Amino acid sequence: MPVPETAGVVGRSLLRDDAYRAIRDAIVDGTLTPGERLNDADLARWLGISRTPVREALARLDEAGLVRTKPGRYTMVSPLDVRAVRAAQSVTSAMHELAVREALPNLSAAELDAMRAANNRFAAALRANDVDAAIAADDEFHGVAVTACANGAVRTVLDQFTPLLRRLERLRFASLSGRGSVAQHDRIIALCAAGDVDGAVAATRTNWQTLAPLLETPGE
Known part of the structure; x- marks a missing residue:
C-alpha cells in the first residue's frame, strides 16, 4: 500500500482517536484513494505505533463509512457513496x-x-x-x-x-x-x-x- 514514506509522524503515545484522525485525514485529502486496500501493518509503520490502535481506528472509520471491511479478507477506502x-x-x-x-x-x-x-x-x-x-x-x-x-x-x-x-x-x-x-x-x-x-x-x-x-x- 503506498502510504507516505515518512515513519513515526506521530508520538508513541498516540491513542486510537489520534490514529482515527490521522487515517481519516489521509482519506479526506486523497493521500489514501477510493478503492485502495489498507494494511494495518503498513499504517502502523507509517504512524509509528502498534497495530492495535490502527485496527480500532479502522473499525471506527468503517462505522463512519470511510472504509469498507470484509473480515478476514480486506479493508479498503470507500468509494464516494x-x-x-x-x-x-x-x-x-x-x-x-x-x-x-x-x-x-x-x-x-x-x-x-x-x-x-x-x-x-x-x-x-x-x-x-x-x-x-x-x-x-x-x-x-x-x-x-x-x-x-x-x-x-x-x-x-x-x-x-x-x-x-x-x-x-x-x-x-x-x-x-x-x-x-x-x-x-x-x-x-x-x-x-x-x-x-x-x-x-x-x-x-x-x-x-x-x-x-x-x-x-x-x-x-
Whole structure:
C-alpha cells in the first residue's frame, strides 16, 4: 500500500482517536484513494505505533463509512457513496442549524468576533487557494456556535457525519464557487448580531446546502 514514506509522524503515545484522525485525514485529502486496500501493518509503520490502535481506528472509520471491511479478507477506502453523503449533508446541516438556534440567545460579543476572525481567515485561505486552511477556518467559524450551544449530542453527531463531507468540501473550496461562502458567513454573523434566530438558522441552512450541487449526477 503506498502510504507516505515518512515513519513515526506521530508520538508513541498516540491513542486510537489520534490514529482515527490521522487515517481519516489521509482519506479526506486523497493521500489514501477510493478503492485502495489498507494494511494495518503498513499504517502502523507509517504512524509509528502498534497495530492495535490502527485496527480500532479502522473499525471506527468503517462505522463512519470511510472504509469498507470484509473480515478476514480486506479493508479498503470507500468509494464516494452519493446516497450516504447526501444523508450526511442533511444531518450535518440540521445539527449546525440546531447549534445556531440554541447558541444565539446567549452568543457573546467575543464569540461574534471569533466568527468574524475565522471568516477573515477563511477568505484569505480561499484567495491563496489553500484548501486545508479554508477547511480549518470554516470549521472554526461553525465551531463557535457548536461550542456555544453546549449541546454534547450536536458535537457527537457532527463528529460522526462531518468526515463524509470532507471530500465534497475540498472540491467546493478548491473552486471559485466556494468564495460565495464568505458572504454567506457574513450574513450569518449579521443575523446573529441582530438576535434574529430564525434568520440566522435559515442562513446557516443555505450555507450548508451549497454542497448539494456537488452531489448531482447526470440524469437526476
